[in-house]
Amino acid sequence: NQSIVFTDKSTSYVDIADFVELHVMEKSSKETTKETLKWVHIAISNAKRNLLGNYHKIKRKYLQLYLNEFVYKLNRRYFGEKLFDRLIIANITGLGK
Structure with missing residues (x-):
């Protein structure tokens, strides 16, 4: 089991990479943020x-x-x-x- 976290590129996530095996960051659009x-x-x-x-x-x-x-x-x-x-x-x- 590999722990993966997907986040937007917010600066509020402090040191997530220290707690998971893979941290994937992707900039969200307004539509993605609002709906998804x-x-x-x-x-x-x-x-x-x-x-x-x-x-x-x-x-x-x-x-x-x-x-x-x-x-x-x-x-x-x-x-x-x-x-x-x-x-x-x-x-x-x-x-x-």
Whole structure:
């Protein structure tokens, strides 16, 4: 598994290359930014608000763990009442490992 991050050429991304195997930067057009990246920007904003609201101070050492937790919750937000059943299946089949 190779970790690849695609970003626009914003200067706000500090040292991403230190955390991933490949960092691909591409300048976005207005159309790309408005349409394609709309939900990416929303997810990033939600992640920042979630991390700052819950942890107040984030250490670089644990950043990936914080992001993993956010993505885990984001991916399961629509499971609703099926969440328990999915957890049972994941544990029985070994997917939870």
